[in-house]
Amino acid sequence: MMTTIFISNPPAHQTRPSRQILRKRQYAALFFLAALVALTAVLGVWQLWRAQQKQTLLSEVAAQQALPELRWSQGIPPPWRLLQLEGQWLPQAEIMLDQRVLDGKVGYHLITPFQLKDGRIVMVNRGWWSPSERLTPPPAVGTPRIVAQPWPRYIELGDTPIQGRVFQNLDLGRFAAWAHLAVPTVYGIARDAPLGVRPLKMDQPFVVERHLAYALSWWLMSAFGVFLWLRFYRATKAGYATKD
Incomplete structure (x- = not known):
């Protein structure tokens, strides 16, 4: 005895998303990608600002070290x-x-x-x-x-x-x-070392180059994101032109 199974909505006859829904999804993807590009660009600017801020602090440290030698016998001395x-x-x-x-x-x-x-x-x-x-x-x-x-x-x-x-x-x-x-x-x-001891270099309190490298990395990601956005946008426009 054979049993027939009825499927209310078989895969072959499932309704596909309309062109309007597909277009909304594609534009949402474009918007999301553009937001990522903007975010990475802002992060690059922030890292550049951090580099400039630390460079200013380094200049202040250099100014402290250029001052005359100070005799110190009590209290917490000024750094650098x-x-x-x-x-x-x-x-x-x-x-x-x-x-x-x-x-x-x-x-x-x-x-x-x-x-x-x-x-x-x-x-x-x-x-x-x-x-x-x-x-x-x-x-x-x-x-x-x-x-x-x-x-x-x-x-x-x-x-x-x-x-x-x-x-x-x-x-x-x-x-x-x-x-x-x-x-x-x-x-x-x-600052002075006796015979048999090598004096140490002063530690650099801030590393500016690190922030510059971070900024470059974020901006490279921004550039790559712009490249992807343009390719996806052109492919989307070309697809709609073909269908029309």
Whole structure:
């Protein structure tokens, strides 16, 4: 016995979207693509504005560094200013940051705390030292000349134990507990280095080139979006002309 199954709307006889609906969908796609082009163009302009903003800040940093050397004995010093500190070294709490690479060689950063006359602790990075170039690091003597900088960022995958004076990063709380001192409030790069220690370059606080690269990337995406929009628009117009 055969059974007949009736399908109310078989696939072969389903109604297709009308030309008006198709046109609305195509115009909606064109509008969405145009919105993406506008968005990427605006993001490129925003990145260019960020680059100009940071370039202005870099000019302000350069102006600070061009000022005469300032003697400093108390309080929080202005960043990026050349300072001559007044106080005393605390060589018993000197630490060495491990795995610091300079010119392809691995060594240490010598960081020696300096106590200002008001009791504040300044962490002075005296420079890069390697046992292969000098067996023992030179002691910290004299009056330090530094440029105060923001605290550096170090990446540590785990809680690496301190080995003698060797630290993996500059963790202020860990250092204060280890040295039995107050938590340091200032970080600076020494401008002069003794024999056997290489002075470090000052960290650039802002990277302008990165924002310029981002702006170029967004504008390339905008250009590609305009190319796609034009091709889709012309194909849509050509399709309607053929049907008409």
